[in-house]
Amino acid sequence: MSPSISLTINGEARAVALDDPRVTLLDLLRERLDLPGTKKGCDRGQCGACTVLVDGRRVNSCLTLAATLDGAEITTIEGLALGEELHPVQAAFIENDAFQCGYCTPGQIMSAVGLISEGSAGDDPERIREGMSGNICRCAAYHGITIAVQEATRNMIRTDKEDAA
Amino acid sequence: MKRFEFIQPSSVEEALAAWEPGAAWLGGGTNLLDLMKIGAMQPDRVIDITRLPGLSGIETLSDGSIRIGALVRNSDLAVNATVARDLPMVAEALLSGASGQLRNAATVGGNLMQHTRCNYFQDPHAACNRREPGAGCDAREAGDRMALLGWSDGCIATNPSDFCVPLAALDAVIEVRGPQGAREIHVSEFHLLPGDNPQRVTALEPGELILALRLPPEATAFAGHARYLKVRDRTSFAFAMSSAAAALKMEDGRISDARLALGAVAAKPWRAAEAEAMLSGAAPEEALFTRAADAALAEAKPSGDNAWKIDLARRTAVRALLMAAAGTPARIPALPASPFGSKVGDLAHA
Structure with a gap:
């Protein structure tokens, strides 16, 4: 099965076709959506480098399958500042x-x-x-x-x- | 990670129908996905249950029981007003586990199903009877912080859950549904000792799904004197080397009822019934707590280079009982369940 998901990422609606259910949110952001601000450290939920907000809550994006996120609102480091004004x-x-x-x-x-x-x-x-x-x-x-x-x-x-x- | 088929059912019925041998339920994913990445788990089919309706509530039933849906996240459960007030050692145990990010993802059902953190179970290149029946147990040669109670020659792994320790102490019941219908399992009978079949880690039958957890009304009677204590390598974001959930019901300066369960010493949260019987009816004092802790660990024996852990577990139990006797603090300490986190005199719950 190749699930398609719709996400809001940093306020922008995105439709993503997933060719593989193994893709994590972290890899989706970095490898496929050109948002490399979120970092990959341990890739096992132990270091926190990949932390993003999903529906306003902080989670480890390395332990979140992208396929589970249809309809979710994601905020990454790229979406924090308001224009030139830092968070x-x-x-x-x-x-x-x-x-x-x-x-x-x-x-x-x-x-x-x-x-x-x-x-x-x-x-x-x-x-x-x-x-x-x-x-x-x-x-x-x-x-x-x-x-x-x-x-x-x-x-x-x-x-x-x-x-x- | 091995390829798998991804299924997202929208009802419990659909989820149960989607199950087949080799399938795995996906909740928060904090344990399953990690084990899949390192190859310790290799399901053919992953069934995402996070969208199933009706499994995310926390409610007080008419008989006073507290019912918690299987998909409630650890962080939400810990700050729920009823849980914080009536089941404070459950909240403290939850907040002493993992990190803020992981608690936001981890679910009640997933925590009950959490696999051992034994390094040899997690390493697909090591021999592990739990992962592969008959393979042997490399932990027997090298494990220095493994089980003390209820272990077998085939497996000396411990259950890593904090949450399950107070649940066992408070007689929680798990509601499950499967191909054969619905049934209930007591938490203390849910995790299995390894015996000759270490691969079977819970009482769940194939295809059964956890729907909810229920705390009986009696569980709330301990709220004024209930603590969880967890000794670990570092003060935060580490698994227990030993832990204890201690709860006392006090009447006229004496203990009228007591609960004690130990964590990280066996393949299941270890309820210490004999110790509880010694505590009931007695006046709370350190000498009594020491005798009770001795009784709780009477059957303990090293499973490797871990004789030191018997002393640690005994002292953990004594300290947890002392903390419970002093009273539940009004607010969970900044360092939950830590021996460094509580100043006596800081009380006022109840």
């Missing part, structure tokens, strides 16, 4: 040196965006570290990552309040 998490990562080589960074940022919308960590550094434990950084930029997620959380809460007012 608050992206801005906070730059501001706080939250990376060195950068390979894990798209996954870290997508995971942080997911974590902040889950709302369980707040700006508590211990809860942020726990919540981000699915993302491994071989350069060990964890200190900066934790501060960046704290700062982005505060900035996003502040912006929400201003928008409400």
Whole structure:
């Protein structure tokens, strides 16, 4: 069977014909849809480099079969900024040196965006570290990552309040 | 990954009809897809059950039971208000497992079906009776953190689930449906000890599908004194070396009923009935907890270079009982189920 799926990727509707049900969301994005911002690390759900949002929730795209995603809304690192304006998490990562080589960074940022919308960590550094434990950084930029997620959380809460007012 | 046929049924009936020998149910995929990538599982047909209707709810039934659909995601279950309030050690166990990303994908049914994380099971080049009956067991030569209880010469693997440990302690029941109709299986009878047939890991018959999980009303009576404790190589995103779910019902300063189950020590979550009987009616104190933990591990024997793990499991049980006696914290600690995650004095649930 060659399932065809319709997806919304970074706000754009895409129809994809799958010639093989083994294709993961990660490989679909990188190899077939020209969206290589999502990285392949372990390919086994252990490193978090492939993290994207599916229907607003962070998941490992390496462990998600594309064929299961008909109708889903996908957000990747390419879809986070509003034009030239960086997403608050992206801005906070730059501001706080939250990376060195950068390979894990798209996954870290997508995971942080997911974590902040889950709302369980707040700006508590211990809860942020726990919540981000699915993302491994071989350069060990964890200190900066934790501060960046704290700062982005505060900035996003502040912006929400201003928008409400 | 071996090629497979992909099927996406839209009803339970269609799903059951699509099953054939060599088929696998696909839920969140966090375990199955991983095992397929490394070649430890090679289904011919993958049946995606994630679109089946009616399996994603969490409801309280008229008798007070809590019924959880098989497709509820771990992360949703852990933060569900009823579960967090009435079954806090279930929530704590869930949040101590895997990562945020994996918990968003992993399902209740998939967690019950989770395969052992034994390295030799996962390595298609190693001998493993569980993967290939009669092949032998390479873990016997090299495994240093394997089972202590209920193992056999053919298999010394452990069940890696955190979730299943409190479920066993709380007498959860699994609702399944298959070619022969519907039936129920107690969690404590669901995972099988290896015996002479390590390949058979659960009580499910071919073609049976898990539809829901049910916690009996009595399970909620332990909410004020219920903890899950998990000892691991690193504080987060690691499988247990040993774990324990401990729950106490307290009346006038004494334990009126107790539940204790151990994780990562056997091919199933290990319910410690003898220890529970010793705890019931007694005053909560460390000496009693030590005697109960000794009883829980009385039959333990090393299956390789893992005698150290007997001590660890015993201490884990004692600590979990002490934490339960101190009371369920108002909020799950920042480091769920961690020995570093709880300060005594931080209580106030109940």
